[in-house]
Amino acid sequence: MSEIEQDTRAGGGVGGGLRTLGRMVSEGRAGSLLVILMIVVIWIFFQAMNSNFLSPTNLTDLLLQNVAVATISIGVVLILLLGEIDLSVGSVSGLCAAVMVVLIVNHNVSPVLAMLAALGVGAAIGLFTGSMITRFRIPSFVITLAGLLLWEGLQLYVLGASGTINLPTDFITKLTSTFFTPIVGWIIAVAAIVVMCGLAFLGRARRRRAGLPAGSARMQVIRIVAIGAAMVAAMIVFNKDRGLPLAVVSVVGLTVFFVYITEQTRFGRHIFAVGGNDEAARRAGIRIDRVRIIVFVLGSTLAAGGGILAASRLLAVNQSSGGSDLLLMAIAGPVIAGTSLFGGRGSVWSALLGALVIGSIANGMDLLSLSSAVRFMVTGGVLILAVTLEAATRLQRQTED
Secondary structure, X not given: OOHHHHHHHHHHHHHHHHHHHHHHHHOOOOOOHHHHHHHHHHHHHHHHHOOOOOOHHHHHHHHHHOHHHHHXXXXXXXXXXXXXXXXXXXXXXXXXXXXXXXXXXXXXXXXXXXXXXXXXXXHHHHHHHHHHHHHHOOOHHHHHHHHHHHHHHXXXXXXXXXXXXXXXXXXXXXXXXXXXXXXXXXXXXXXXXXXXXXXXXXXXXHHHHOOOOOOOHHHHHHHHHHHHHHHHHHHHHHHHOOOEEHHHHHHHHHHHHHHHHHHHOHHHHHHHHHHHOHHHHHHOOXXXXXXXXXXXXXXXXXXXXXXXXXXXXXXXXXXXXXXOOHHHHHHHHXXXXXXXXXXXXXXXXXXXXXXXXXXXXXXXXXXXXXXXXHHHHHHHHHHHHHHHHHHHHHHHHHHHO
């Protein structure tokens, strides 16, 4: 039984449940609930300011605009869970996209092979970064700050004098311009709900066999119903526009995959252990340097994937690809959604939810025709608020310990 449900039944009624919820929020244990409430408030506000915000077309565009950021943010979450930071993910995404488009346009390489080459470049960069951190004990902040400049300069060199290369209509551009028909979309949604239910109850049975508390069945059913209802609502919205986007399915599937890796595998437990206390992890026999290198390889590879999706969306790669506010959004999203900057606490889901928060704010301000200055100030203010809440929560836990 959940803490909220216990307090509600113990005589506190709804008030007791709300007090417990407030305590969980202050202690950083409210999970995704606070972020979802934040998204609801943001959507209500911008809908009140502009009636087009919640239109099917705008909501579909909002999601497509942020698939690249969400993909990069998944890698950022993995790195943050280690207690590290990667300031080069934006530059890596731009460089890898540039490598891909040059291979396709200038060297007539197959789009699939060019995409694999771009992902390979991202993995190599991650291997280099992780090796420098583990071999020479260079702080990740320093080496990735240098990487930000290095990879951005290499991107300009790869693109050459023209500075902009357009993508032909091919496999790459279809990654973000493909939409499923309503029937196929509903089949995917129903399959996702069935898989979600199966995994939830299998996980519950596994915990019972292991003698661990399985939690409240009622709350689990409520959670599944809420997520299922959200999927149904999303399908209705998509089908009123162009249909379910392939890019959205891909990013959600990628998120679920890394949620499984971090929460259900030994490697995932090692990531949390290293981020929580690397010395304790080392004494427990965990090869902390290998974990760090693998995570940085994954982070840079996902940054490359984000660059590919951004190129597909914009139909071109130019000198500003991977720049502007991409790095800010990729890091700010997960932090706003609850992933700790200090390591050892967070969820890959925060990449998706955080991208939705940041993307909703940016999209809403664009509809209101607000300047970039206001957009940066608002996003920075939200990030400061999230970091302050995280720091206060951390201090409270340390005081209680």
